[in-house]
Amino acid sequence: MVMPDALRRFKAEVFQALAHPTRIAIIDLLGEKELSAGELMEKLGIEQANISQHLAVLRSRQLLVNRKVGNQVFYSVRDRLLLEVLALMRTYFQNHLTGSLALAREMSSENKRMKATRS
Amino acid sequence: MVMPDALRRFKAEVFQALAHPTRIAIIDLLGEKELSAGELMEKLGIEQANISQHLAVLRSRQLLVNRKVGNQVFYSVRDRLLLEVLALMRTYFQNHLTGSLALAREMSSENKRMKATRS
DNA sequence: ATAGTATATTCGAAGTATCTAATATTCGAA
């Protein structure tokens, strides 16, 4: 029996939300601790409007929640289960990165550092 | 320290591959057993060219492998870890589906059946 | 009230994804 289409669309939307390097970086950072939009902007070194747009995507798919404190808006991951999914994916990526040759070349110098750190 | 950009792009590509309802359906079906392109086409009821294109996406990101048997091409999931990721996501979706109101409405009749089946 | 800071939204250009229809390739059987 085939999964209901509505559920497949829902899943696809969540994956779609994760399908951008900047948004992956955002979720990884927020997995450690809550951060304001401005702090994220600083850490990622991208335009204010751009991060705001990416946050809007993650909000609209309900991967993030936010709370206002005065002038600032602090974001965090809505459900830590999502972080477990990402952790599992990390294992997956480690299994297959070396098979991805063009990438391996591009990353040869960053490789050792990476293995020592969390992602 | 921020994750290297090349790695973030690689991850994003994998999520991108999962970011389509038809492709999610394909992976779910192949999680049970190897199937030919034609069998997938039949089960999903979509155009031949279309499924072939979706299979090409999944192949190019190396989520699937294939073997030829005469005229046919059989596909299977390359790494079962990916299926574990999808299984975890199922739990995630169950936690949040009910919060997604428009969807809940759309699915009200399929709901009980769904909980009884694997997805 | 006004100015300043933090964040969100809108707009338009450029790029990417998706679909169908048409065509190409590959293989086995007659």
Added chain:
DNA sequence: TTCGAATATTAGATACTTCGAATATACTAT
């Protein structure tokens, strides 16, 4: 070798995503 079946690729139309620039909103402090 030609035919038919299974699959892949290409082409072109349409829809979606992404970006930076400009503008809007919301809140604080003066």
